[in-house]
Amino acid sequence: MLRxxxxxxxxxxxxxxxxxxxxxxxxxxxxxxxxxxxxRDRYGITQLVFNMKxxxxxCNKARKIGREYVISATGTVKERSNKNLNIxxxxxxxxxxxxxxxxxxxxxxxxxEEKTDGGEELRMKYRYLDLRRNPMKNNIILRYEMAREVRKxxxxxxxxxxxxxxxxxxxxxxxxxxxxxxxxxxxxxxxxPQSPQTFKQLLMISGFDxxxxxxxxxxxxxxxxxxxxxxxxxxxxxxxxERDDILETFEGLAKHLFxxxxxxxxxxxxxxxxxxxVIEKYGTDKPDTRFEMLVQDITELxxxxxxxxxxxxxxxxxxxxxxxxxxxxxxxxxxxxxxxKPQIGANGLVYVKLNSDxxxxxxxxxxxxxxxxxKWAEKMNGVTGDVLLIxxxxxxxxLFALSKLRLEMGKQLKLMDKDTFAPLWIVDFPLLEWxxxxxxxxxxxxxxxxxxxxDHHLFATDPGKIRANAYDLVINGVEIGGGSIRIHDKxxxxxxxxxxxxxxxxxxxxxxxxxxxxxxxxxxHGGIAxxxxxxxxxxxxxxxxxxxxxxxxxxxxxxxxxDTPSLLSDEQLKELSLKVVNK
RNA sequence: GGUGGCGUAGUUCAGUUGGUUUAGAAUGCCGGCCUGUCACGCCGGAGGUCGCGAGUUCGAGUCUCGUCGUCACCGCCA
Numbered sequence: 001m002l003r004x005x006x007x008x009x010x011x012x013x014x015x016x017x018x019x020x021x022x023x024x025x026x027x028x029x030x031x032x033x034x035x036x037x038x039x040r041d042r043y044g045i046t047q048l049v050f051n052m053k054x055x056x057x058x059c060n061k062a063r064k065i066g067r068e069y070v071i072s073a074t075g076t077v078k079e080r081s082n083k084n085l086n087i088x089x090x091x092x093x094x095x096x097x098x099x100x101x102x103x104x105x106x107x108x109x110x111x112x113e114e115k116t117d118g119g120e121e122l123r124m125k126y127r128y129l130d131l132r133r134n135p136m137k138n139n140i141i142l143r144y145e146m147a148r149e150v151r152k153x154x155x156x157x158x159x160x161x162x163x164x165x166x167x168x169x170x171x172x173x174x175x176x177x178x179x180x181x182x183x184x185x186x187x188x189x190x191x192x193p194q195s196p197q198t199f200k201q202l203l204m205i206s207g208f209d210x211x212x213x214x215x216x217x218x219x220x221x222x223x224x225x226x227x228x229x230x231x232x233x234x235x236x237x238x239x240x241x242e243r244d245d246i247l248e249t250f251e252g253l254a255k256h257l258f259x260x261x262x263x264x265x266x267x268x269x270x271x272x273x274x275x276x277x278v279i280e281k282y283g284t285d286k287p288d289t290r291f292e293m294l295v296q297d298i299t300e301l302x303x304x305x306x307x308x309x310x311x312x313x314x315x316x317x318x319x320x321x322x323x324x325x326x327x328x329x330x331x332x333x334x335x336x337x338x339x340x341k342p343q344i345g346a347n348g349l350v351y352v353k354l355n356s357d358x359x360x361x362x363x364x365x366x367x368x369x370x371x372x373x374x375k376w377a378e379k380m381n382g383v384t385g386d387v388l389l390i391x392x393x394x395x396x397x398x399l400f401a402l403s404k405l406r407l408e409m410g411k412q413l414k415l416m417d418k419d420t421f422a423p424l425w426i427v428d429f430p431l432l433e434w435x436x437x438x439x440x441x442x443x444x445x446x447x448x449x450x451x452x453x454x455d456h457h458l459f460a461t462d463p464g465k466i467r468a469n470a471y472d473l474v475i476n477g478v479e480i481g482g483g484s485i486r487i488h489d490k491x492x493x494x495x496x497x498x499x500x501x502x503x504x505x506x507x508x509x510x511x512x513x514x515x516x517x518x519x520x521x522x523x524x525h526g527g528i529a530x531x532x533x534x535x536x537x538x539x540x541x542x543x544x545x546x547x548x549x550x551x552x553x554x555x556x557x558x559x560x561x562x563d564t565p566s567l568l569s570d571e572q573l574k575e576l577s578l579k580v581v582n583k
Numbered sequence: 584g585g586u587g588g589c590g591u592a593g594u595u596c597a598g599u600u601g602g603u604u605u606a607g608a609a610u611g612c613c614g615g616c617c618u619g620u621c622a623c624g625c626c627g628g629a630g631g632u633c634g635c636g637a638g639u640u641c642g643a644g645u646c647u648c649g650u651c652g653u654c655a656c657c658g659c660c661a
Contacts, residue, residue, distance in 0.1 A: 029621065030620095032617035052618075111594080197661090345657095500661095
């Protein structure tokens with residue numbers, strides 16, 4: 001070993017010990033007669049001290065050392081005369097006898113400090129330098145600790161981790177695949193998995209009744225701060241279970257992580273809300289339940305009073321912002337602009353202020369009596385000091401806009417505390433979703449999801465109404481995971497493909513291997529997959545998963561550090577029987 | 584695919600209605616001084632293809648168009 005200790009561990013109790021430290025130069029302070037160097041590694045920072053009087057040659061050497069040089073320093077642990085109680089090693093320093101430069105460093109392109117001066121792109125290009133910074137380092141450690149706790153917990157209840165292949169087969173459903181050309185079979189391609197879905201089902205058929213895997217998945221769609229081309233799932237599957245067994249098992253996992261990572265015990269069980277109810281109450285299927293502010297339907301109360309806009313719409317609903325009566329005209333106008341943004345899509349905003357002096361002021365006073373407005377307030381649980389914010393229009397669109405407005409108000413009224421965690425299960429998702437573009441149904445979760453038994457009769461009459469045995473785990477408005485009880489019967493699976501518009505031949509070609517397997521004793525099974533990066537980001541207090549991946553890609557799917565995607569040589573293309581067509 | 588923001592010293596940014604000699608600030612960097620600093624201090628210095636390309640104009644960092652890069656949102660993401 002080149003070192004006897006790390007830069008984070010020496011204390012007063014080590015006084016007078018002869019030690020050797022290795023690390024990077026955080027900063028040096030040259031005072032002329034003496035020089036201080038802060039040496040940093042993963043564990044902390046320790047101050048080295050050089051004195052002109054003691055050893056002029058060594059001190060001069062120290063003065064020449066720049067930021068981020070890798071050095072080793074041997075010397076004696078001394079008590080500081082001027083202590084720095086802000087850092088854990090601040091009571092001691094190393095009186096250096098021997099100093100080695102293990103490797104010099106160029107001046108880094110941004111400062112490697114708690115708060116860097118570097119912009120996002122630059123930090124990405126020099127990711128290895130950014131990762132030296134404490135906040136980034138801690139994110140990566142958090143990620144590791146969560147992965148470790150996931151493995152510990154699942155292991156403790158009998159799950160085993162099994163790897164599945166990365167070079168698999170492209171399938172038509174779902175997201176676009178990343179593909180890999182085959183050299184040995186010209187014109188043929190592998191695909192990278194969007195998830196190990198079919199493999200984990202096959203493992204159930206093999207008898208591995210409790211499987212999990214922390215695994216990379218790949219989806220070639222457009223990227224966001226919470227979506228990367230390659231991301232990590234905690235992929236899980238169990239046999240001989242029903243929905244509630246899965247929910248209980250993985251609620252246990254979530255509670256384990258809350259306890260071990262966030263140090264709090266979640267009391268009771270997570271709320272479970274059916275999809276239709278959650279849409280009605282929050283306008284979205286991934287509600288942030290850290291705060292109430294439920295959406296209320298006032299269509300019946302507000303229609304037929306002569307206000308044309310309301311009379312002509314399908315749905316009128318609103319939220320009650322507690323303590324919002326103090327909102328100024330300007331603030332309410334800003335909210336109106338907010339909901340009218342094309343991404344939100346509302347036409348306008350009606351407000352009703354329940355003023356603290358007992359008066360009621362609304363933007364529709366002309367059309368509604370005080371009594372009418374009181375009824376709205378009652379329905380929406382509004383009391384003196386609140387403001388009611390009301391949108392009207394087509395039901396689905398209006399609920400969507402209300403969900404965005406609710407989040408905005410939650411933000412403005414500071415109801416979204418980073419250290420509060422509000423999990424819930426959304427259950428009874430629709431099995432099928434009508435796809436206008438292709439004029440057919442597609443699976444809302446995936447085509448292996450089973451329908452609830454009590455809804456099977458709807459296949460013939462109203463497929464859009466069928467509820468699936470599917471569920472999502474949502475925490476603080478973030479979709480953390482989702483899964484379903486799967487189909488394990490060949491006939492039923494074939495039927496599902498038929499409803500999704502596959503011909504028998506297509507289904508056979510794409511998923512024949514799975515349906516064949518169903519003929520050899522497939523156990524009832526189901527599972528769930530969690531977006532590991534999102535979960536880590538949530539616990540880390542951010543919504544950008546990039547900050548929790550060691551080497552992420554940008555929103556264009558580019559790794560600007562290694563500069564890829566990149567061109568292949570003509571030789572490589574030829575070997576792969578590929579020709580690039582310039583668009 | 585669509586909408587919008589941003590692009591000016593190494594870095595983060597300012598730069599007024601298009602017009603004042605040499606495009607500024609902070610920080611970083613380099614040199615000098617300094618024996619208890621820890622955001623060290625003081626003095627001095629270097630550092631610019633104003634993303635790129637056209638255009639408008641007597642004159643463009645500033646206006647227009649295109650293009651590239653980047654970020655956010657919509658679509659998309661079973």
